[in-house]
Amino acid sequence: xxxxxxxxxxxxTNTAAATIAAASPHIIATGHEGTVGDQVRxxxxxxxxxxxxxxxxxxxxxxxxxxxxxxxxxxxxxxNIANLMTQTAALMMxxxxxxxxxxxxxxxxxxxxxxxxxxxxxxxxxxxxxxNWVAAFAVALLVGALIGTFIGYFVAKIGIPxxxxxxxxxxxxxxxxxxxxxxxxxYAVQTPAVAAIMNKSMPGWAGWLMVIxxxxxxxxxxxxxxxxxxxxxxxxxxxxxxxxxxGALAVGGILVVILLNKNRSLGVLRIEGVPIVVPIALTIxxxxxxxxxxxxxxxxxxxxxxxxxAARRAxxxxxxxxxxxxxxxxxxxxxxxxFTISQTGVVQSSTGRDIVLQGVGAAVVxxxxxxxxxxxxxxxxxxxxxxxxxxNGLGLLGYSAGFTFLVTGGVLIIAASIDALxxxxxxxxxxART
Amino acid sequence: xAVLIELRDVRxxxxxxxxxxxxxxxxxxxxxxxxxxxxxxGKSTLIKGLSGAxxxxxxxxxxxxxxxxxxxxxxxxxxxxxVVYQDLALCENLDIVMNMFLGREETYHRMLNGAxxxxxxxxxxxxxxxxxxxxxxxxxSSLSGGQRQTVAIARAVLQKAKxxxxxxxTAALGVAQTAQVLxxxxxxxxxxxxxxxxxxxLADVFQVSDYINVLYLGSMVAQLDAKAxxxxxxxxxxxxxxxxxxxxxxxxxx
Numbered sequence: 001x002x003x004x005x006x007x008x009x010x011x012x013t014n015t016a017a018a019t020i021a022a023a024s025p026h027i028i029a030t031g032h033e034g035t036v037g038d039q040v041r042x043x044x045x046x047x048x049x050x051x052x053x054x055x056x057x058x059x060x061x062x063x064x065x066x067x068x069x070x071x072x073x074x075x076x077x078x079x080n081i082a083n084l085m086t087q088t089a090a091l092m093m094x095x096x097x098x099x100x101x102x103x104x105x106x107x108x109x110x111x112x113x114x115x116x117x118x119x120x121x122x123x124x125x126x127x128x129x130x131x132n133w134v135a136a137f138a139v140a141l142l143v144g145a146l147i148g149t150f151i152g153y154f155v156a157k158i159g160i161p162x163x164x165x166x167x168x169x170x171x172x173x174x175x176x177x178x179x180x181x182x183x184x185x186x187y188a189v190q191t192p193a194v195a196a197i198m199n200k201s202m203p204g205w206a207g208w209l210m211v212i213x214x215x216x217x218x219x220x221x222x223x224x225x226x227x228x229x230x231x232x233x234x235x236x237x238x239x240x241x242x243x244x245x246x247g248a249l250a251v252g253g254i255l256v257v258i259l260l261n262k263n264r265s266l267g268v269l270r271i272e273g274v275p276i277v278v279p280i281a282l283t284i285x286x287x288x289x290x291x292x293x294x295x296x297x298x299x300x301x302x303x304x305x306x307x308x309x310a311a312r313r314a315x316x317x318x319x320x321x322x323x324x325x326x327x328x329x330x331x332x333x334x335x336x337x338x339f340t341i342s343q344t345g346v347v348q349s350s351t352g353r354d355i356v357l358q359g360v361g362a363a364v365v366x367x368x369x370x371x372x373x374x375x376x377x378x379x380x381x382x383x384x385x386x387x388x389x390x391x392n393g394l395g396l397l398g399y400s401a402g403f404t405f406l407v408t409g410g411v412l413i414i415a416a417s418i419d420a421l422x423x424x425x426x427x428x429x430x431x432a433r434t
Numbered sequence: 435x436a437v438l439i440e441l442r443d444v445r446x447x448x449x450x451x452x453x454x455x456x457x458x459x460x461x462x463x464x465x466x467x468x469x470x471x472x473x474x475x476g477k478s479t480l481i482k483g484l485s486g487a488x489x490x491x492x493x494x495x496x497x498x499x500x501x502x503x504x505x506x507x508x509x510x511x512x513x514x515x516x517v518v519y520q521d522l523a524l525c526e527n528l529d530i531v532m533n534m535f536l537g538r539e540e541t542y543h544r545m546l547n548g549a550x551x552x553x554x555x556x557x558x559x560x561x562x563x564x565x566x567x568x569x570x571x572x573x574x575s576s577l578s579g580g581q582r583q584t585v586a587i588a589r590a591v592l593q594k595a596k597x598x599x600x601x602x603x604t605a606a607l608g609v610a611q612t613a614q615v616l617x618x619x620x621x622x623x624x625x626x627x628x629x630x631x632x633x634x635x636l637a638d639v640f641q642v643s644d645y646i647n648v649l650y651l652g653s654m655v656a657q658l659d660a661k662a663x664x665x666x667x668x669x670x671x672x673x674x675x676x677x678x679x680x681x682x683x684x685x686x687x688x
Contacts, residue, residue, distance in 0.1 A: 028556045028564070031571035049576060228542070232549035294545045299528075303536055306527035313523045314537030373527030
């Protein structure tokens with residue numbers, strides 16, 4: 001009680017916590033302590049606790065890759081691997097777009113057709129009005145932003161479930177596509193630069209430059225984070241872990257570039273190099289994840305996805321977070337639309353219509369939780385790759401489109417089950433961890 | 435003993451129903467004050483007024499001897515009054531550090547400053563002698579009820595609260611966890627924070643509090659020194675079978 005009196009003679013100061021802490025070193029760990037072995041054990045424990053992230057998807061990727069490679073002699077050829085990358089690009093971009101809203105437990109069923117509307121505006125400006133394609137694409141992005149704001153307004157401000165709003169737009173925009181594209185019904189993509197995104201490859205040196213940039217960025221961010229922690233006198237993970245991670249990235253990148261820089265044409269014309277779409281998609285992926293992981297806004301997206309009421313009480317504008325997420329989704333949906341028309345060479349009324357459910361499926365398969373608050377963009381990308389591999393591989397094996405749909409649907413349900421079960425597991429271990 | 439908050443004759447009605455009928459209350463720095471009363475006595479209304487969520491109709495609020503108005507939650511948090519509600523309002527998908535800093539993150543070149551936030555979160559938890567957590571980067575979903583309560587309280591401390599109001603902090607906890615949280619409440623007061631704890635559990639109230647304030651049908655019927663009061667007296671005041679003549683401590687009268 002006397003100690004009590006001493007301290008309360010100095011009311012209102014709240015620095016006691018700081019003084020005590022300054023005197024004693026870190027008793028409570030931060031997850032960065034220990035040897036490589038400790039770190040590995042800790043991550044195994046997290047996985048067993050239900051935080052599986054994209055492990056199921058990666059495992060699926062490997063298993064499916066092995067099965068398809070055994071069954072089809074064409075699957076692991078360099079031509080098909082390049083094919084797989086370009087086939088995945090549009091779906092990958094759309095599943096990344098959808099991840100922003102799925103984290104918020106929302107959905108955007110109109111995302112695919114939003115890309116279609118953006119491309120309809122784009123192609124009319126380019127083909128009919130003779131606009132420069134860059135300026136026209138900027139307008140298409142603006143259209144995307146408007147659509148996203150519209151959805152966000154009705155979901156976040158008016159309070160209509162996003163499923164209903166975007167289902168309405170999904171139907172409405174199919175009509176809008178018919179109106180925009182008119183009697184002709186289809187516009188050919190005539191701009192070489194747009195067609196090149198999916199159909200042309202970079203020269204060999206550019207592929208190497210890409211790998212160097214990726215490795216350098218990953219190494220430098222790792223070292224920067226480490227430096228910041230050391231500057232704050234916080235424990236850091238062993239340097240060897242960072243080296244191993246960057247090393248694995250470098251080896252993977254080098255293998256892919258070696259493969260893609262070889263001639264993969266079966267005809268006279270040489271086709272070699274990394275497809276142009278790859279660095280574009282990787283840059284968007286990197287920027288998006290940077291925003292989610294390292295900015296206040298990104299954290300607020302996860303917070304609103306986890307517990308909107310807690311976020312609101314913490315002073316976060318839940319309405320603003322939701323609206324911006326829908327805008328980001330629609331913007332990236334337009335980028336996905338550009339990839340699609342670059343690949344198909346045409347804008348028609350069905351552009352972007354059928355891809356959206358695959359996009360949602362890809363995100364979920366990759367480990368983005370439908371229950372909100374959990375998921376990374378790279379997981380959506382891996383999920384998209386898995387879905388594309390199913391389509392690509394089953395096609396190579398000569399199965400019909402109907403069978404492919406059945407398998408894709410089955411994989412989606414398995415993925416959603418893993419999501420639901422791992423969520424239950426996270427809940428059930430809470431008591432055991434006291 | 436410094437009085438951080440003093441309420442004088444606060445009233446609050448909803449239509450014809452008068453819920454608070456001229457209530458007085460003092461919260462002292464470095465002391466734990468308990469607020470008890472049966473359902474419908476007006477405890478929640480009293481707290482909502484203090485948190486700014488539902489302002490009083492009339493009456494004076496003095497903060498460190500100066501009259502203040504609490505007309506919004508921002509007013510309250512601006513003065514350093516933090517309320518830890520029963521549902522805690524934590525994001526289970528985020529880790530302890532991010533929950534403690536949510537809405538007031540530290541940044542460096544516009545990017546989250548994870549290292550500094552970790553450091554301050556760990557220091558705050560250590561200052562409260564919290565030892566039950568493995569890592570400050572643990573997700574809240576993996577924490578027990580008592581640990582979650584601890585995170586919510588630590589969040590208030592981190593935000594430099596001078597007054598922390600705890601709404602039924604032990605209601606959902608087991609025996610061991612209740613003891614942990616009560617010890618934490620005591621340490622919080624020992625650091626000079628004024629604590630107001632609302633509880634139905636009189637055993638908890640007697641264990642942790644210095645003063646006991648009893649509300650009965652919208653009136654403060656007793657303000658007691660916990661050390662000099664018997665359990666049965668408090669029950670009597672709560673149920674209305676005993677009328678105000680308790681051992682009111684001098685500083686409460688003053």
